[in-house]
Amino acid sequence: MKLLVVEDDTTTSTYIARGLREEGHAVDVVADGRDGLVQATTGQYDVLILDRMLPELDGLTLLKTLRGAGNATPVLLLTAMGAVDDRIDGLNAGADDYLVKPFAFGELSARVNALARRPQALEQETTLRAGDLTMDLITRRVTRAGQEIDLLPREFALLEHLLRRKGRVQTRTMLLEAVWDISFDPMTNVVETHISRLRAKVDRPFDTELIQTVRGAGYRIDA
Amino acid sequence: MKLLVVEDDTTTSTYIARGLREEGHAVDVVADGRDGLVQATTGQYDVLILDRMLPELDGLTLLKTLRGAGNATPVLLLTAMGAVDDRIDGLNAGADDYLVKPFAFGELSARVNALARRPQALEQETTLRAGDLTMDLITRRVTRAGQEIDLLPREFALLEHLLRRKGRVQTRTMLLEAVWDISFDPMTNVVETHISRLRAKVDRPFDTELIQTVRGAGYRIDA
């Protein structure tokens, strides 16, 4: 199993790394957040072990960035603080599990194994992603490249529908049915109108366009 | 170490109990929530292992009741569901850790030991916060920017509910269910009314607004 440890305290990181290697894993170690992000995005890891407090780039930010980029590698967050709030922040940021320092090595090992074993994307239900776009269905927040976008209810519904069938073309009829709940052609261009508005908020301010029109067929979202 | 297992599925409970006894712990087992509550409050346990779904009295309710009564025994929550939301609910209710079924015994053991080792009462969430707002659930005091705000009972309940799910949008229906305990639409604007009153006390006198309306969806609190 290939693991990445991002931890600035060398005492801790060598302790973790040695233990995991003894269990037969391939372990990479980096000491700051920026290197961590690079390494995490380029290497194919089974689990990331991430300290919350890091130089250069804080662990939570790193995690958010990673998730924002669509990376779903299981993350175990190490935190020095034990307050519930911190855990919640961690889970919200996209961590799959957390561990409060100090911890026994056996505990870390158990959790790492649990994470690797767990069928991924079991969580995902609450957040939809496409490229650098994130849509959180619970908080009802949409962000792209870290920037928050606020959408009107209909726009939100439309984007949600498109994201849920990412990559597949949705015809006007399908969209009318799903988002407007009408099964006849209203003889107007409601769909086009709303796609246009959605684009103005979601695509226009950024460099790559996520919402694509398939002429003669419909629309599709794709990274 | 003295442990209590509250679990209705006998297969699981005997599996857990046997394992823990082999490690030299004293283990009591009860099969429903009501017995669990009685046992937990009377016996002096080091850790409680609590199933989330229980007959008679649901695990989460049990936990809340226990915490409400000032009992700070570390609790490990077992949950069948893996969604982040459930974990957050669990942690909010006062759990110290959770474990998603199915799990390896070693994992359970590691966590139980970790909980017992951990200096207690470090958690005990009695205050909710959002930005410069503080809500103390014991003294029932709410302050913002150092200034005390007094709320009517319903307003207090509403704010508490929103704070407990900080960041997440709560629909009118959810609020009616949770704060008013009614599961039908009363066809009136009770919620809006109380939100309005709450805002007058909590937001209006200050510069940033914590209570946000998400048009077409509901309300959300956020710093």
Next chain:
DNA sequence: AGACCCCGATGAAACTGCTTGTTGTCGAAG
């Protein structure tokens, strides 16, 4: 009586869908 809460009315603001005019794309004819 007092405190608290629900209700209905009212006005304001937000949202949506339509209309209209513009731009873009494709294919066939010149």
Next chain:
DNA sequence: CTTCGACAACAAGCAGTTTCATCGGGGTCT
């Protein structure tokens, strides 16, 4: 190869509708 026409998609403005905020009256419980 270019031009033109038809059709598809887009964008902006406007107006009807829906949703929300606020207020005061009246009911209810203590």
